Amino acid sequence: METQRALDRRVQDCIRARGFSKLSEIQQKAIPLVREGRNLLLVAPTGTGKTESAMIPVFDAMMSQTGGGFCTLYITPLRSLNRDMLQRLEWWCRELGLRVGVRHGDTTQTERRKQALHPPDLLITTPETLQALFMGKVLRKHLANVRYVVIDEIHELAGSKRGAQLAVALERLREYAGEFQRIGLSATVGNPDEVGRFLCGARDFSIVCVPVTKHLEISVDFAGDSFEKQAAWVSRAIGRHESTLVFVNTRVTAEALGHQLYHRGDVEVHHGSLSKDVRIEAEERFRSGSVRALISTSSMELGIDIGRIEHVVQFGSPREVARLVQRVGRAGHQMDAVSRGTVLATGFDDLLESLVIARRAKAGQVEDVNIHLNAADVLANQIAALSVEYREISRQRIRDIVERSYPFANAGDLVDEVCTQMAEHGLIRIEGEMVRSGGRSRRYLSSNLSMIHDERKVVVFDMVARKTVGTLDESFVVGFVHTGAVFITKGQLWRVLDMEEGRIIVEPAKKAKGELPSWEGEQIPVPFSVAREVGSLRRSRDFSPYHPGERPLEFAARFLLEMDRNRTKVPHDTLITLENAPEGVVCNVCAGHKANEALARVLSILLSARYGTTVGIEIDAYRIYLRLPSSVKAADVREILCSLDPAHIEGILQLAMKRTALFKWKMVQVAKKFGAIDPDADYERISTHRLVEIFDGTVVQKEAYRELFSVYMDVPAAARIVSLVREGSIEVVVSPLSILGAEGLWASRDQISPPTADQAVIGTLKRRLEQQEIILACMHCRNWKSRTTVSRVPDPLRCPVCGAGLVAVLKPWEESLMAIVKKKEKNDEERALAQRLLRNANIVLSGGKKAVTALAARGVGPENASRILSTLAEGDGFYREIIRAERNYIRTRRFW
């Protein structure tokens, strides 16, 4: 009550009018701190009154502020900008006599003009629109009066490039407004200190944290692994509560479940792909009670008020602790009530994962937010913006501004590197120390306000069936697709025939094993820590700390028993099993998606270098599937895995990534942010041009690597696994294919090519020579001739008629020479010929199969074969000698 009484009269009246009898715990703690003018990070689960905690003291302070221009900026991602929150804030402003305005991408011109002429005291906006505010002279003037900045959902922003962009924007704002007070509202995270740094840079700040644990009650159940049984379980669960929110992980699942439960008549589906009207209607019907359950993806994770949610169901493992906490946190409505949720596991992996995540959620062990440091494309975007904002700005000033932000505090030479690269693409002009905007700068900015990649989708058209198969991300097409490329979509293999009229023409490919991904935004990676704990649970088989229900426990026990009965080892946190599968090798590693992604690529590039073949990879949190030629087995993979040095992993990966689909896709996205590629670029005309060459060695490539290594792969975690293998803490065994190895969702696919052209060429040569037709002719009895291929020649080679090993190897067109050799009377020329053939046979006699192979090569006769064999070159070296000999032959007169 103390806190309350210190506030302005009018604010106190409003508090009472809203029906708050007392302030919540977080409000009690936060309000005094804000009143003191401190920068503040508020960490609390949803529904605990975070917005009010920040805004009450800010409104209070605003009561005594004067002056034109914006006083407070409330920044929130667009999808959180919901009607309820707006209505609440509008109500407050109305009561307190403050003016409020909302500005985002869809705000009308009239409204924008009004805001420019009569700037509202409180401006509610998105990070992207904040970028736009710097572009207008009048708006910049209004920004000079900002005293308070509130950032909502800061945990989400901090972990993305949009956040890095926002951090720089705040420092740009500081140039006009001076130091202002910063308040961040965050969901529960593992590293609140760092999020606070992200908000404030090097400035002081306080953290108010409300622990999540006492509010959550989570249980895990299992209903069988068939979708019908699972849907029936969901139906029963819905029947047991007045209102239920059912969360699923993908839109496809949402639609499927909605379809299955349609007959109930009281269930609706809600996700991002549905139109706004459809979604709002579903929300209304839920709120009014005419709909009892909503099936949704993460679209309903945020605080849209849909009335009381009695129970939350999570269909399938939530993958991340933070996600489960956020989702179950939607249940219950009053601020201190308990939130109840149940996870319905859908399979064995899913079950163990759900148990582990539920335990961690209750223990408050939430994942860290991964903040992007030194993201070069964000820097490029902001430098472009600064160049337009100031027309002309010195590099030193740019450095001063960006280095105040946490993401770029240690940028070092990056500013200069980025400026140089931007000048290459004509996005800015550099004149000594000064940076000036270029001709395309404004146009670039208006379509690159956001760091979100607005991916155009390219249609994939099946030539044979004459219909559309699906779509691919445009960046992916630009970077990777070329005629002849093979990829998978909709579970099928396709080969690219042509690219025209805004689409890709394909035909079904049969056994060609080239595979690659279209990176679905919906795949949520399972963290390393969760996967390790699942591994540990598989090993101990002690489920008691996880309090599973009867059905889940019985299912898990049965599954493990089945594994034991098949005499297949259960892979766990200290045991990696490598299993020979139909088209490759399954490596069962409990390390999570990102570590497995890194490990898979390292293994595949080493395998591909050693065996000269492309390796296909498919990954999930507990398995790596390596698609290999039949000659490469689990034991070979084991050898490579056990001889890996963790210190080399990053270097190996840089090499491995270069020609992959993922790398090219990411590089195109980064290139777009550098202004190298327009958003409406004609990709048909440019994708055949060799983009990787253009960006090789540039900061564009560097940033693509940086992002891939921090977002898509977890290199330190992969290195840990490799260290543990090295020191013997993790055992690696070869095992027959188990049900666990054969199971699983393949979350991502790609293909790794051999690191050097050399290997590919040698591979081609080997194949060609093996299939080369030759004539074998016995030079001893001269009575035997045989047409065959090199691969079918036995070692040692003996004439079947006389048993001698003196057999000459002739090219197919030299067959007639034998007739000359058999002549009794020979002239000089013919005698010389016979001598040559004898020499040939002698080389075969002493050199064996190697000699046969060499003699099958183009233009290689006895002299050259003898020379090649005398070098004693083995393996690849031998083939290189042959390539050299063939090359020499090709240059000469005889050939042409």
Place this chain on the structure above:
Amino acid sequence: MRLDFLETGPALLVEEDLRVLVAGDLHLGIESDLSRHGLHIRSRSRQRKERLLSCIESASPDLLVLLGDVKHNVPLTSRQEFQELPGILDALRSKVPINLVPGNHDPGIEKFFREGEVLSKTGALIDGVGYIHGHTYPDPLLQGHLIIAGHHHPMISIRDEVGCALRSPGYLLASVDDLCLQFPESPEREAGETRVLFIPALNELAGYDIIRTAKEPFSPLSRCMNTEQSEVFLADGTFIGPLGSLEDHGDAEGA
């Protein structure tokens, strides 16, 4: 006759009585075309010039034959080309006499060349070897000879069991059908076989997959070539094998 394959260029040195250095498809000015289509990169013409100069340096030819598409933009010559071409051509001329066999991207190029440098676009015979850009029917003069042609930007993709392992510029050698090329029938002429050697583009950004070119030919030479017996080489002269060996292995193994 000897052929030297200069990998970095890429370019070809033909040695008979003369040493003739051949390079084609420079497509200078391509950057302004790419810019119009949304890809903005600085001109890489200087690097191309340097590659060509270093080929001249190491090969010491008597003549440089530019096999067409020296410039890129049609029908109008862009500002980039006006700025770059004179300097580049002069630099080449200062080392060796140059000839041009014009290509389909070359309309308007005459003003950059001197008297006597520009040959016929239907091809020229130098030292017993034919040179043509490759977009037209060849002059009957070339019948029975080895014809060196550009225009097709051959790109080799080597595929193995699991997928595509290598993509790189290369050469395609094939015999061609005289009748198809509309060469006149003349029984008295002692004719050898007419063959064509397609050379890779000097411009590092250009490339058409040769399998596709063979399946969907777009020029008289590619339409009249015998693809079955044709042979593929890498830019450094490494013999890869017959064109057929580059086909995808996987599909052949049955569905």
